[in-house]
Amino acid sequence: MTVIAVLGLGEAGSLIAADLVAAGASVQAYDPKVATSAVGVTLKTTDAEACEGADVVLSVNSAADAEQALRDALPSLKPGAIWADLNTATPALKERLAASWERAVDVALMSPVPGRGLRTPMTMSGPAAGELAEILGGYGADVTVLDGPAGAAATRKLLRSVFYKGMAAAVVEALEAAKVAGLEEWLRGNITTELIRSNADTLDRLVDGSRKHAVRRRHEMAAAAELLGDLGVPARVAEASRDWLGDLIDEKTEQPFQRCKTLRGIPHRKAIPRESAQAPADRRDRSRRGVGQHLRPEDGRRRHLSQSRPDHRFDVRPRPDDDQAADRRLPARVHLARHRPQDLLGPHQLR
Structure with missing residues (x-):
């Protein structure tokens, strides 16, 4: 007869223990807060005592107590015993348990236990998961085994x-x-x-x-x-x-804007997204002030924004004579239209 230890007789642990007894398993259990248990469950006084001689240990206490419960039980675990942690915990905690006991199994209860008991769907992972599934399945458990280490079941849960x-x-x-x-x-x-x-x-x-x-x-x-x-x-x-x-x-x-088509042979560059950390401050300010706004330098003279900085993006190179003469006769709006759209509009207007 398989001896199963149940650590923790709360809502889930007590129902699972009772179903195991009804299915013919020998169950010994420990819970510091529980003085009585279901018929057929043998109560012990410590975690270590409950684990003595057990083939399988079901840890159903809490994530906060899971590691301490294993440390307390280690001296009493017989070689080859399976430690199954049924607590809802992080994959990292399940991995630490597996590092402390090589036959530790990560078990995730995938539905509420009340009304189902041992037949609550369980997902398991770890080296001994297949063996544990065979044991509990023999008593009526609904088990799915994952091909993965301890922590894989907890991740899905x-x-x-x-x-x-x-x-x-x-x-x-x-x-x-x-x-x-x-x-x-x-x-x-x-x-x-x-x-x-x-x-x-x-x-x-x-x-x-x-x-x-x-x-x-x-x-x-x-x-x-x-x-x-x-x-x-x-x-x-x-x-x-x-x-x-x-x-x-x-x-x-935050996705970069699409490249614009080349206008009048001017090489295009990818526009800088609005409020990007890489966008120079003067360019962000320009999109808020507007391209056509004039700046007044310290000496009181008015300059167009396109001439305010030597590295400004407007193309101010001389044009061929025929174009240059035509530009002098065109309004400023038409003149600016020869340049790239992102130089004329703020980035937010290009979307």
């Missing part, structure tokens, strides 16, 4: 958590604000309807729509955050959404 827990936070925040506004029942019905009718196209609509309409949606979430503030509800998710949409907008505007 946490990426999934960003969506599920993030969605839950958005729903709770919205319902709290709706309650203050007297619209909680209406919003509950609206959210329920949207969740029920979602399908495979919903994901594409959320992702593509956010990028396509980032500007409009950022204004919308800024208004939503302001509404929550007026209602006295902390706008944590609303403000985070507003800022994230702002980042999507920045991703587009």
Whole structure:
């Protein structure tokens, strides 16, 4: 008979231990905060005692206690024992556990345990994951084994958590604000309807729509955050959404502008994006002042902006006689039109 130690008899650990006993496993457990357990589970007084003689150890305490639990149990672990960490933790923590015990397995519980117990979908990774899957699968566990080191299962779990827990936070925040506004029942019905009718196209609509309409949606979430503030509800998710949409907008505007076509044989250069750290200050200032504005130097004489600096981007080289005579008769606007568009317009006008 396989001996399984369960460290931690909270909500998840107690249900898994009870199902293992019902399936015929020998279970010994320890939890400093629990004095009684399910029928058939043998309680021990320390982690080390619970692990004595165990073929498999299921650590189901907490991420904060995971490393200490392994350190306390190491002297009692028999050679070849499998240490399975079921706590929701970072991949780095799972890697440290594997470095301390070579047969450590990273186990991620992919659904809530209540109502499922041992049959909660589990994803496992690590050198001994296949062996552990065979043992627990024999007692009815639902196991998926990844071809990867400890930490691979935790990575999938946490990426999934960003969506599920993030969605839950958005729903709770919205319902709290709706309650203050007297619209909680209406919003509950609206959210329920949207969740029920979602399908495979919903994901594409959320992702593509956010990028396509980032500007409009950022204004919308800024208004939503302001509404929550007026209602006295902390706008944590609303403000985070507003800022994230702002980042999507920045991703587009920070891309270098396309090269312009050569005009009248003047070599073109890539325009410098607005407010770029590499853009010289005088060029950024020029886009705000306007090309046609005149500058007044210290001696009181007026100079056109194109003559204000020797390294200015306007082409002031003499033209052939025929063109030069024509330029003197043309208005300034037509004369400037001979030059490149980015010299005449601010970068923000070229988009």
